[in-house]
Amino acid sequence: MHHALAALRGRLAGVQYPLAVAGADDARRVRREVLAQLDDYILPRLDHLDAPMLAVVGGSTGAGKSTLVNSLVRRRVSDTGVLRPTTRSPILVHHPEDAEWFDELRILPDLPRVEIHDQAGGALRLVADDGLPSGVAILDAPDVDSVVTENRTLAAQLLAAADLWLFVTTAARYSDAVPWDFLRAAAARQAAVAVVLDRVAPEAVSEIRSHLAAMLAEHGLGDAPLFVVEETMPDDDGLLPAPAVAAVRAWLDGLAADEASRTQIVRRTLDGAVDGVLLQVPSLAEAADLQVETVTGLQADVAHVYEAACRRIDEAAADGSMLRGEVLARWQDFVGTGDFLRSLEARVGRVRDKVTAFLRGRPQPAAAVEEAIEHGLAAVVVEEANRAAEQADSRWRETSAGRALLGDDDLTRAADDVPARAAEMVRSWQDAVLELVRTEGASRRFNARLLSFGVNGLGLALMIVVFASTAGLTGAEVGVAGGTAAVGQKLLEAFFGDEAVRRLASKARRDLSARVSALLESESARFTDRLGGLPVDVAAGTVLRAARSDAEQARERAA
Numbered sequence: 001m002h003h004a005l006a007a008l009r010g011r012l013a014g015v016q017y018p019l020a021v022a023g024a025d026d027a028r029r030v031r032r033e034v035l036a037q038l039d040d041y042i043l044p045r046l047d048h049l050d051a052p053m054l055a056v057v058g059g060s061t062g063a064g065k066s067t068l069v070n071s072l073v074r075r076r077v078s079d080t081g082v083l084r085p086t087t088r089s090p091i092l093v094h095h096p097e098d099a100e101w102f103d104e105l106r107i108l109p110d111l112p113r114v115e116i117h118d119q120a121g122g123a124l125r126l127v128a129d130d131g132l133p134s135g136v137a138i139l140d141a142p143d144v145d146s147v148v149t150e151n152r153t154l155a156a157q158l159l160a161a162a163d164l165w166l167f168v169t170t171a172a173r174y175s176d177a178v179p180w181d182f183l184r185a186a187a188a189r190q191a192a193v194a195v196v197l198d199r200v201a202p203e204a205v206s207e208i209r210s211h212l213a214a215m216l217a218e219h220g221l222g223d224a225p226l227f228v229v230e231e232t233m234p235d236d237d238g239l240l241p242a243p244a245v246a247a248v249r250a251w252l253d254g255l256a257a258d259e260a261s262r263t264q265i266v267r268r269t270l271d272g273a274v275d276g277v278l279l280q281v282p283s284l285a286e287a288a289d290l291q292v293e294t295v296t297g298l299q300a301d302v303a304h305v306y307e308a309a310c311r312r313i314d315e316a317a318a319d320g321s322m323l324r325g326e327v328l329a330r331w332q333d334f335v336g337t338g339d340f341l342r343s344l345e346a347r348v349g350r351v352r353d354k355v356t357a358f359l360r361g362r363p364q365p366a367a368a369v370e371e372a373i374e375h376g377l378a379a380v381v382v383e384e385a386n387r388a389a390e391q392a393d394s395r396w397r398e399t400s401a402g403r404a405l406l407g408d409d410d411l412t413r414a415a416d417d418v419p420a421r422a423a424e425m426v427r428s429w430q431d432a433v434l435e436l437v438r439t440e441g442a443s444r445r446f447n448a449r450l451l452s453f454g455v456n457g458l459g460l461a462l463m464i465v466v467f468a469s470t471a472g473l474t475g476a477e478v479g480v481a482g483g484t485a486a487v488g489q490k491l492l493e494a495f496f497g498d499e500a501v502r503r504l505a506s507k508a509r510r511d512l513s514a515r516v517s518a519l520l521e522s523e524s525a526r527f528t529d530r531l532g533g534l535p536v537d538v539a540a541g542t543v544l545r546a547a548r549s550d551a552e553q554a555r556e557r558a559a
Helices: 002-013 024-047 065-073 096-102 149-160 177-188 202-218 242-257 259-316 325-335 339-343 348-361 366-397 400-406 418-443 448-467 475-496 498-532 540-558
Strands: 053-059 091-094 124-128 136-140 164-170 192-200 226-230
Touching: 002 024, 002 259, 002 540, 024 149, 024 259, 053 065, 053 149, 053 259, 065 091, 065 136, 065 242, 091 096, 096 124, 096 136, 136 242, 149 177, 164 177, 177 192, 192 202, 192 242, 192 259, 202 226, 226 242, 242 259, 259 366, 259 400, 259 498, 259 540, 325 366, 325 448, 366 400, 366 418, 366 448, 366 498, 400 498, 418 448, 418 475, 418 498, 448 475, 448 498, 475 498
Parallel strands: 053 136, 053 164, 091 124, 164 192, 192 226
Antiparallel strands: 091 136
């Protein structure tokens, strides 16, 4: 079983909950507690079932824990005080023969060991004393209700590493809420518990003892030994009279002498601790699943809005929307509307000659058309990039995880450099279109002088065809597209033929779509990069469930 639980521990150590989703804080806390329970108690105890039984003395501030420990050992090993929490650093008292069991490699491995008083705290002070019988060790823990957060946390950690909880309370405070939170936790994990009711006036022993016993029974701790220490003055060394603590000491001596009883207590607490760990794994696995689902959802939100932006740009670049306004005016300036258009009405076999004469005789302002296309198409890209950024930001801020990832950053508009990048993207695409025309012309061995003179015009014609929803049609269908696209269509067909025009237009359109997608993908990275470094494993939930199943099966085999 040790191997299976160690494997579970390794799996759990690799799971993190970085996203601010519902239950993430609880999952992080439970994960820490489970890892501590495995490291501090379960795995070391499974390794050494014959190690001395560790009784952790816990309770509220001023309950008399340190006084009780000193009185049981019959010398002052722990500082005492009533008005303030004096147990800043835990003290473990053991018989000298048991020293080897409490080194750093066994229980509580993350607490350094010291042999002198640790004013700073955070270390475990070991005290060897033959006043305590071999087989039992006592650990004086910080106050469970300490005003110092670190002390409360350490107290909980130490109690979780105990074979036996020796809980100390007083006649005045035995019903306080904080101690009962710990006692309920002990009952839930079936830990062995004994209770010491301290500072009880002799005349009130019967009444208070009965009431506390009833409360213990009500909370599932009816079988917990209950000891009463009557109110008495300590001696000059701060020790209670031996008769006052005789019942507690006799009980501990009996456990030390009775290996079977010690083993029963250890196994009961160990089984309860293992139950508690295995019980927590399903919720931790579900929390890991939720982390994955949240990452997937946030990624999907970004992908959805930016893919929609790409589609809208593709549609705007193919439905004729670009063939209006400045682009249309500059194209008409370029091709003219008189003799050149009438020349295109002649037979297709004669068009090439007409085009040749046109291109040789009338150098046209191709740059103006290219610039109009650049400005128009880049404006569409920027508009859609802004729209996608606003939508992605809005969707993320609808979730707690998204809000935490965005923080105070305003991503409702595209990055400042998007207009320049969009313009550069369009220019690069235009260059690629011209290269398509140049390559196609070279393969057909056109007159080099003609091609060098007319490649810009043919390239612009191809761009116009790309922007027309009827691009690629031939024959009588060309007229449906209207004069603007028809000019470019016939011009290209005159040089390259119907099939080549369809192929070139399709290739140019795909190239434009790919460039737009690349630009918007880089924009979407402003969101998705915030997810890329998160330690979220898509298989974490499945792995935890499998490790839990393995541990349960190993436990059944060991039973």
